Each structure stands twice: as structure tokens, then as C-alpha cells.
Amino acid sequence: MTLAAFTRRLAGASFIALAAIGLAAPAGAAEELNALVWCDHSDPNLLKPFEEANGAKVNVKEFEGTGAGLAIVEQSKPGDWDVMVIDSIDVRRGVDRGLFEPLPEDKLPLADLFPEVKMDAATMFGGKRYGITEKFGYNTVGYNKAKVDAADMQSLAVLTGDKYKGRIAIYDYYLPVIGMAAMAIGKKTADLTEADLPAIRDVLFKMKANAKAVTDVVASQTALATGEADILVGGGEWVTAGIAKENPDLDFSIPKEGAVLWSQSLAMFKDSKKKDLALKFIQYVLSPEGQARLATSSCYWGMPANTKASLSDDQKRILRFAEQPDFLKRAQGYPAPSEALDKKMQDLWTEMIQAK
Amino acid sequence: MSLSAVRAGWASITPALAWTLLFFVAPFLVMAVISLHPQEAGGFSAANYTQFFANPSYWRALTNSLEVTLLVTAVSIVLAYPFAWILATLVPERWQRLALMLAVLPFWTSYVVRSYSWLLVLAEKGIVNDTLIRLGLLAEPAQIANTRLATIIGFSHFFVMLLTLTIYANLKQLSPNYRKAAADLGAGPVRAFLHVVLPLTLPGIMVGAFLTFVLAIGDYITPQILGGNNELLMPQLIMMQIGRRGDFPLASALSIILMVVVSIAYVACARWLKIERA
Numbered sequence: 157m158t159l160a161a162f163t164r165r166l167a168g169a170s171f172i173a174l175a176a177i178g179l180a181a182p183a184g185a186a187e188e189l190n191a192l193v194w195c196d197h198s199d200p201n202l203l204k205p206f207e208e209a210n211g212a213k214v215n216v217k218e219f220e221g222t223g224a225g226l227a228i229v230e231q232s233k234p235g236d237w238d239v240m241v242i243d244s245i246d247v248r249r250g251v252d253r254g255l256f257e258p259l260p261e262d263k264l265p266l267a268d269l270f271p272e273v274k275m276d277a278a279t280m281f282g283g284k285r286y287g288i289t290e291k292f293g294y295n296t297v298g299y300n301k302a303k304v305d306a307a308d309m310q311s312l313a314v315l316t317g318d319k320y321k322g323r324i325a326i327y328d329y330y331l332p333v334i335g336m337a338a339m340a341i342g343k344k345t346a347d348l349t350e351a352d353l354p355a356i357r358d359v360l361f362k363m364k365a366n367a368k369a370v371t372d373v374v375a376s377q378t379a380l381a382t383g384e385a386d387i388l389v390g391g392g393e394w395v396t397a398g399i400a401k402e403n404p405d406l407d408f409s410i411p412k413e414g415a416v417l418w419s420q421s422l423a424m425f426k427d428s429k430k431k432d433l434a435l436k437f438i439q440y441v442l443s444p445e446g447q448a449r450l451a452t453s454s455c456y457w458g459m460p461a462n463t464k465a466s467l468s469d470d471q472k473r474i475l476r477f478a479e480q481p482d483f484l485k486r487a488q489g490y491p492a493p494s495e496a497l498d499k500k501m502q503d504l505w506t507e508m509i510q511a512k
Numbered sequence: 513m514s515l516s517a518v519r520a521g522w523a524s525i526t527p528a529l530a531w532t533l534l535f536f537v538a539p540f541l542v543m544a545v546i547s548l549h550p551q552e553a554g555g556f557s558a559a560n561y562t563q564f565f566a567n568p569s570y571w572r573a574l575t576n577s578l579e580v581t582l583l584v585t586a587v588s589i590v591l592a593y594p595f596a597w598i599l600a601t602l603v604p605e606r607w608q609r610l611a612l613m614l615a616v617l618p619f620w621t622s623y624v625v626r627s628y629s630w631l632l633v634l635a636e637k638g639i640v641n642d643t644l645i646r647l648g649l650l651a652e653p654a655q656i657a658n659t660r661l662a663t664i665i666g667f668s669h670f671f672v673m674l675l676t677l678t679i680y681a682n683l684k685q686l687s688p689n690y691r692k693a694a695a696d697l698g699a700g701p702v703r704a705f706l707h708v709v710l711p712l713t714l715p716g717i718m719v720g721a722f723l724t725f726v727l728a729i730g731d732y733i734t735p736q737i738l739g740g741n742n743e744l745l746m747p748q749l750i751m752m753q754i755g756r757r758g759d760f761p762l763a764s765a766l767s768i769i770l771m772v773v774v775s776i777a778y779v780a781c782a783r784w785l786k787i788e789r790a
Contacts (some may be wrong), residue, residue, distance in 0.1 A: 223758025322655075328741055331756070369658035369740030378628075382635050384657060495552055502757060507567040509744050510576075 187212045189433050192225055192240040194218065196291070196453035197441075205449070206440045214431060222246040229255060234427035235358065239432040240416060244419040244422055245492045247279045247287035257286035257426040265437065265442050267411055269461045272484040278492070287421035290441050291450055293458040294408070296415035298391020300380060302405040309409040312340040316362035324344035325379040325422030326363060326370045327390030327404065330505035335416040335491050345416060345488040350497055353504055360508045363389055370509055373456065380406055393475055394418075400474045410483050417487040419461075441483070451475065540771075547764035551757075560765035573749040576767065578763065580660060580745060581729040584667040586723050591718065592675035600683035612680065616673050623670075627737040630666045634738070641718050651779070658740025666738045667728050674727075675720035682716025683709075718784035725777050730770065746770050 186207075191197065193216045203214045219225040222243055229237060230253075242250060249257045266274065270288065279287035297309050303323070308314045315324065315336075326333060335345040337359035343352055364370075367389070371379050376395050379385040381403055388395060391417070396406040424434045424439060440446045447465035451458060459475055460467070467477065476483070493501055548721035550559040564570045567658065589610040595615070603611050635637050636653040644650040656662055690712065728734075732747035741748070746766060778785070 180760070186515065220756030221758075223756050224754055227754070227758050227760065329756075367742075368655065369742060371741065372736070375737070375740070382632070386636050410531045420590055498757060499552065499759075502752070503567065505754065506567075506744065506749070509741060510572045 167360065186333045187430065187433055189214045189238050189430060189437055190236060190386060191216050191218060192237050194227060194241045195455035196450060198456060199453040202449040202453055206227060206437060210436060222249060235429045237425050238428040238430050239437055240423050240452065242287065242421055242423055244275045244278050244287060244289055244421040245490045247423060249422055250423055251281050251286050255425060256286040257424045257431065258286060259288060259424060261285050264288055265462060268464050270480065270484060272465055275419060275445055275459050281420055287423045289419050289461040290422050291458040292417060292461060293394045293420040294392040294410060294415040294483065295390045295418055296392045296408055296410055297390035298380060298395050300386045300405050303386040303406050310411050311337060312411045312413045316359060320387055321366045322368055323386040324339060324367045325376060325385035325388050326367045327376050327388060328370045328372050330391065330501055331490050332416040333390045334501050339413045339488065346489045348491050350500060357504055361511055364508050364511050394456045394458050397474045414486045414488055417489050535762060543764045544768055546761050547768050548762050551759045551761050560762045563626045564765060564769060570749060573744045573746050576743050577729050577746040580663060581725055582730050584664055584671060585724045587664065587668045588671040588675050588724055589717060589721060593679055596676045596679035596683055600680050615676055619673055624733055627666055627734050630738055634638035634662050658742060661737045662738040666734045671724040671728065676722060679713060679716045682713045686712055715734050718781050722781045722785060724776055729774065
């Protein structure tokens with residue numbers, strides 16, 4: 157076959173293929189929403205009702221860590237992404253990069269949210285809201301109540317004492333665990349400075365000496381579920397609630413020193429070409445139905461930000477819904493360090509892991 | 513060589529060359545440039561590299577990686593060689609293909625699934641501890657999961673298969689006449705093996721060892737799942753820079769350092785890394 161003949165055949169085959177694709181596509185193809193999310197948003201049980209109600213398809217891409225998420229955005233074309241799930245304390249990082257669109261407060265159920273998790277200081281800039289909290293929980297002490305004395309779990313001192321040496325796992329995320337270490341020595345997470353790091357280092361090293369492993373999300377659940385560890389530093393409802401039915405002995409405490417409040421927000425991209433659909437998605441996730449589905453997502457459970465979430469009594473019991481006002485009163489936010497302090501905190505974390 | 517032959521030669525290597533330039537050299541250069549732009553300080557400097565050598569925790573990640581990788585390579589060679597030898601010399605010819613397929617069967621399972629399976633096997637309530645306790649060899653469960661030992665076991669399981677393949681291929685190329693000639697000259701089986709067979713199968717060992725070194729030192733999954741994060745290896749340290757802080761310049765610098773280590777390993781092994789027999 158000559159090159160010209162080959163080219164003609166290739167062109168012909170391509171035309172036929174394109175025509176076939178064109179014919180196969182429905183006349184009113186579903187609108188697509190591209191969402192950069194955490195794993196709890198990939199649950200079909202959450203997405204399906206929205207897709208069916210709006211005749212839309214939600215394409216999700218999961219990421220872990222704000223840095224990784226923002227890198228994906230920076231490597232994409234403007235308009236590729238419509239919505240993003242982000243740590244509430246990191247909404248500022250997206251705003252600073254000019255990525256996010258202000259959200260219309262009058263079209264969001266802000267009045268129904270737990271007041272403590274609205275976190276206006278972290279999500280509002282120049283009088284405009286760029287992120288809305290959708291889910292929250294606590295980095296605190298997760299434990300197996302059949303293996304440990306629940307009374308011991310009411311103080312962070314138990315994590316640095318000898319009683320449970322070798323039966324502890326530490327959640328591998330430096331910000332909340334450094335926050336817990338700070339609370340253990342009476343510091344406020346919001347006021348941390350570089351001068352506090354030596355004292356925090358001592359606490360972290362004592363925790364590490366007691367720990368069997370420093371575990372990521374999946375390994376944390378596995379460690380508690382398999383009995384490899386009886387206590388998880390940084391654990392909370394996000395690790396115990398989802399497997400509560402199989403392991404009813406798994407629980408969490410809010411110690412007398414308090415706990416670190418984690419919170420995730422939804423934001424809309426400024427360059428989204430489907431802002432109406434993006435807003436509908438945010439409204440759906442914040443609705444009572446969406447909130448219940450998000451709170452009980454197969455990846456991990458967490459408290460819905462909306463007080464009116466349509467959770468069953470059993471789900472509310474597992475999430476300890478009724479105790480939230482007290483928990484929230486005693487919780488402190490994630491440390492929100494400057495770039496330089498953040499780097500020092502991460503280096504401290506590296507030093508702790510490498511400690512023999 | 514004629515001009516047309518030279519042109520034909522260039523034409524035949526151009527696709528591979530273009531592929532290498534586009535997908536290896538160019539990204540590598542981009543990464544090198546990025547590594548010289550520190551995230552916080554900005555500008556153009558070697559701060560990310562000096563930071564690596566000044567911070568003992570970072571430096572330790574490299575020594576941890578080297579210790580684990582060298583141990584894995586050594587253990588894998590020691591286990592794979594007799595296995596390949598049995599396959600190539602003791603298993604009847606007609607069963608060799610099936611035996612080889614069974615030997616590499618674990619290759620067919622997902623790497624992540626295999627690592628999590630090992631985690632369960634090595635856990636306190638896993639089959640290993642359970643068996644040792646039932647046999648009376650242990651009074652209480654030993655911590656195997658979430659340790660360096662678990663990482664080495666997980667790695668070795670994978671790389672023994674790889675080394676078995678390269679050593680087996682080398683042994684099959686080796687004519688039995690070498691051993692016969694050695695025997696004719698008065699060498700016993702051990703001497704014939706040490707002075708004839710082993711040197712001639714060194715390329716197979718070194719190819720497998722080099723691949724094991726390269727793949728193990730750059731692997732993130734196995735130490736992350738099985739090591740319990742009780743120590744950091746270089747890939748974990750690199751990932752840590754990206755996760756929350758998105759510090760790609762430092763991650764790039766650490767990656768370049770890792771590549772330099774791999775290049776040194778290549779230079780050290782280069783004389784044996786050849787497919788053809790001398």
C-alpha cells in the first residue's frame with residue numbers, strides 16, 4: 157500500500173469513527189460537572205441523586221492534601237474544574253491564587269449550619285464568602301473501649317504516659333497532631349509560634365516513643381479495626397463511625413484539654429463555565445439530604461455542617477450528634493501557620509517520624 | 513559505512529531517541545530547573561540541596577533507603593539463585609515453563625493489594641504470629657507489621673520473582689559443557705560452581721540486582737503500607753513535600769538526589785549490565 161493510499165484509508169476510517177461517535181451521542185448529552193474532591197465525594201450514593209435530578213454527570217478527581225490539589229488546578233486549563241473540596245483553613249490559599257468565585261450567601265443555607273463551623277475568618281475575604289463548610293469532625297483520641305479504660309481517654313496525658321505504650325498509632329498529618337500536642341501543654345492552636353515548637357517537640361517525641369505506627373487514613377482504620385492499635389492519636393468519628401457497626405467497641409473522646417476541629421469546605425472556581433450547575437451542586441451537598449449522604453459516605457463518616465441533615469437516629473447516635481454543642485465548645489481550630497511556620501512544623505514532624 | 517546506511521540507522525533510532533528526549537530528558541531538565549527555585553525564598557539557588565544535607569532527618573531518609581534497598585537486594589539474590597538453579601537444572605524441561613509461570617504468579621496481583629495482604633499476614637493477629645504462638649515459639653505476638661522487617665519481606669517477595677527470571681534466563685543460556693569441562697579438569701561440583709557457573713551467571717544476577725535496586729529505592733507503596741511510617745524513606749519524604757505544602761521545588765531536589773544515587777549504582781554495575789555473553 158502506498159503512503160497516499162494509507163493516508164486516505166486512515167482519513168476514511170477516522171471519519172467513519174467520528175460519525176459513529178456523533179450518532180451514538182444523545183441529542184441532549186448530559187451536562188458535566190468537574191469536581192476536585194476528597195474521597196468521600198466519590199460515593200455514588202452521594203452523587204447519584206444530584207445527577208438524576210439535574211440530568212448531569214459529575215466527574216470527580218480525588219486528591220489528598222491542599223498542595224496536591226492546587227497543583228492539579230495549576231496544571232489544568234482555566235475552566236477545567238468547577239468545584240473543589242478544600243480544608244476550610246486553606247480556602248485562603250485558593251483565594252490568594254485568584255482561583256475561587258464568591259458564593260451567593262443568600263442562596264446557601266448558612267442559617268442552618270452549626271455556627272462554630274462557619275469559620276468566617278477562614279472562608280470570607282473582603283466581605284465575600286469563598287468557601288462553605290460542608291463537613292467537620294475532630295482530631296482527637298480514637299480508641300477501642302474493650303481494650304482500654306475509657307476514663308483514661310479523657311486526658312491527652314494518656315498519650316505520653318507509659319500505660320498504653322506500644323498500643324498507640326498516630327495519624328500521619330502534622331497539623332492536627334501538632335495541634336493536639338500544643339493543647340496537651342496548654343497552648344491554644346490559634347496562637348502557636350515558632351517559640352512553641354521545642355515544647356511541642358517534647359510531647360511529639362514522647363507520643364512517638366509510645367507509638368507502634370504513624371498511619372495514613374486507611375492504615376488508621378485498619379490499625380484500629382484489626383487490633384493492631386488500641387488508641388489512635390488524631391482519630392475521631394472519621395475513623396470510628398464508618399466501621400461502628402462491625403466494631404461497636406470503637407469510640408472517641410473529647411479529652412478535658414479539648415480536641416482539634418477539622419473542617420472541609422466547598423468552593424467554586426472563578427473560571428468555571430458551569431457556575432449555575434456548580435452552585436446547584438453546592439446547594440445539593442449542603443441540603444439535608446446531601447448532608448446526610450455526605451456525612452455517611454463510604455470513604456469516611458463525619459459530622460454534617462447542616463444541623464438539619466436527614467440522618468437516621470442510629471446515624472446520629474454513631475456520630476454523637478446530640479453532644480456536638482459541648483464538643484464544639486471545647487474544640488479548637490486547626491493551627492493555621494504562616495508558610496514559614498508551616499514548613500518548620502512539617503520538618504518537626506519529619507524529625508519525629510525519623511526518631512528511633 | 514555508506515551515507516544511506518547512516519541515514520537508515522538514524523531513522524531506526526529516531527523514534528526511541530525522540531521518546532527518550534520527550535519523556536525523560538525534557539522532564540528531567542524541567543525538574544532540575546524547578547529544584548533550583550526554592551518555594552519560600554524564591555529566586556535561583558541551591559537552597560533545596562543544602563537544606564537536604566543540613567537536615568539530619570532528610571539525610572537519614574537517604575541512608576534508610578540505601579540500607580533497606582541493599583538488604584532487599586541481597587536477600588532477594590540469596591533466595592532467587594537457588595530457586596532459579598532448581599528451575600533451570602533440576603525441573604524436567606517439559607515442566608519448566610509451568611514451574612516458571614507458577615513462580616511468577618504473584619506478579620499478576622495488584623501491587624497495593626499484595627502489600628495490604630502482607631500487612632494482614634504479618635499483623636499481631638495474622639497467620640505468622642498465630643503459627644509461631646501455636647508452635648510454642650512465641651509467648652505473645654511479635655511486632656512484625658509496621659516495621660522495617662515487614663518492608664523488607666514485602667519487597668523481597670516481589671523481587672525474588674524478578675531475580676529468578678533474570679538468573680534463570682542466564683542459567684538457560686549457559687551450556688552444560690562448561691560444567692563438564694570443569695569436571696574433566698578435576699573440579700568438584702562446588703568448585704565448578706564457584707569458579708565457572710557463578711562468574712558466568714553474574715550478568716543475570718547483576719541485571720536483576722540493578723533492577724531490584726532501582727525499583728526498590730524509588731518505591732513509595734511498600735514502605736508506606738508495611739513500614740508503618742516508623743521511619744521515612746526517600747520516596748515518602750518526597751511525597752510529604754507535595755501533600756499539603758505543594759513544595760515541588762524541594763520534592764524535585766530530593767528526586768534529583770535519588771536519581772544521582774541510582775546513577776552511581778548504575779556506574780558501579782555497568783560492567784556486568786550486558787545481555788550478550790562475552
